Each structure stands twice: as C-alpha cells, then as structure tokens.
Amino acid sequence: MNRLLSALFTGLLAVFAFQGSSMAQDAGNSGTEKQIQYEALSPWADVDPIPMRGISPRLDSLKGKKIGLYVNTKRAAMPMAKSVDKRLKEMYPDIQTTIFQSTEPNVNEIETKNKEKFTAWVNDIDAAILLVGD
Numbered sequence: 215m216n217r218l219l220s221a222l223f224t225g226l227l228a229v230f231a232f233q234g235s236s237m238a239q240d241a242g243n244s245g246t247e248k249q250i251q252y253e254a255l256s257p258w259a260d261v262d263p264i265p266m267r268g269i270s271p272r273l274d275s276l277k278g279k280k281i282g283l284y285v286n287t288k289r290a291a292m293p294m295a296k297s298v299d300k301r302l303k304e305m306y307p308d309i310q311t312t313i314f315q316s317t318e319p320n321v322n323e324i325e326t327k328n329k330e331k332f333t334a335w336v337n338d339i340d341a342a343i344l345l346v347g348d
Contacts, residue, residue: 273341276302280310282339287319288347295345312339 273279283299285291292315299311314335316323323332336342 276306276309276341278308279306279340280312280338282335282342283311283313284323284342284344285313285315286344286346287316291345291347294347298343298345 281302283295285295292313295313299313302309302311312335314323314332317328318326323329326332
C-alpha cells in the first residue's frame with residue numbers, strides 16, 4: 215500500500231511540475247499561445263527481417279528414426295537421458311539415439327564455442343528430446 219501511495223504521489227508531483235514549467239513558459243511568451251504537440255510512440259519493436267517459419271511437423275512414428283537427446287548441465291540430466299535412451303530402444307529396437315551434452319549453464323548452445331558441433335548434431339537427427347535435470 216505504501217508503494218502504491220508513493221508511486222501515486224510521485225506521479226502527481228511530476229504532473230504538477232510539468233504544468234508549472236509550461237505555465238512559466240507561457241508567461242514568458244507574453245500573450246502568444248503555444249500549441250503543445252504530442253508524439254505517439256509504438257510499444258512494438260521493429261519487425262525482424264528473418265521470415266517466420268512454422269513448427270516442424272510431428273513424426274508419424276519413431277521406427278528407424280534418429281533421435282537426439284539434448285542434456286543440460288544439471289546433475290540429474292545425464293541419468294535421465296540414459297533412462298530415456300534405454301526405454302526408447304526397448305519400445306523401438308531399430309531406433310538410433312545420440313546424446314549432446316550442454317557445456318555451459320544458462321547459455322544457448324548456439325552461443326558457445328560448440329556452435330558448429332551443435333548445428334551439425336541438429337542437422338543429423340530426425341527429432342530431439344530435451345532433458346533438464348531438475
């Protein structure tokens with residue numbers, strides 16, 4: 215409640231200060247009226263020049279596919295990946311899996327030194343499963 219009242223008071227103070235300065239300017243104009251003009255700004259950023267593309271379609275089946283398991287840096291992520299790998303191979307014996315382990319916490323892999331390795335890994339798989347060890 216105190217924050218709300220403080221914000222309200224600050225806003226009112228700013229309005230009165232603005233009005234006071236415009237009155238002082240009007241007094242200096244000695245009778246000539248000054249028109250105030252406002253510019254409306256858009257809250258939206260500039261349009262990204264990269265064309266948008268939709269989400270990749272779902273795979274009909276995992277039979278014979280190559281599935282990538284992306285593992286983050288958390289402690290439980292790798293054991294989870296091994297478990298998912300084992301279960302996928304039990305369900306689909308002809309499936310191939312490959313694991314890519316993230317190198318840095320809280321950084322997009324595309325922004326690390328492994329950018330080329332990650333891009334090659336992504337281009338070599340049919341689908342990916344992200345394993346976050348939380």
